[in-house]
Amino acid sequence: MNAPLRNWVEIGSINDIPRQGARCVKNGEMTIAVFRTSDDRVFALEDKCPHKNGPLSQGIVHDGCVTCPLHNWVISLETGAAQGADEGQTASFPVKLDGQTVLLGL
Template sequence: MSPITWVEIGALADVPRRGARCIITAFGKIAVFRTATDEVFAIDDKCPHKGGPLSQGIVHGAQVTCPLHNWVFSLETGEAQGADKGAVRTYPMRSDGGRLFIDASILSAAPAA
């Protein structure tokens, strides 16, 4: 596995605490989340249950609740929580000096089958 090449996508301040912003990539729309403690995560913006926009969900701790049917997903693993089954893809993300960086390969690579 090759090392990650990081690409800057914006400022931490551009993402509200306990909120999200979206970026468009070769994989589709990705939601970039910021927790109340300034951790950052990137996951697919589409709930596998009914396609709800996770970026519009409620962030609590390191989880987000889908705004359509209240499914809860871990921002760390992408796995559905509780009795729900399913997952969303997660993407490498980091914050450094108030700037946000994501794995550059997702911006240009073809989506996985």
């Protein structure tokens, strides 16, 4: 099975993203939050909680998830899916590192 063709866009260095934090990039009208975990893994989600569109980029990053600052929904960084009893999902995007450079797949 062939992987879909992606346009990999350089968005900066991993050092531009604080550990356990996020940096936002624009893709047209959409804002994408690029997260960095404490062990330097990177993930990208649309910067909108599936609950009330809260800014996930301002949430707390922990255990492969981000907690929305508005109503404490916990969202998987890998899939964008709400965890626990909550239901919903935000868009996720592929992201990879090339050395220290962060590439976002659009």
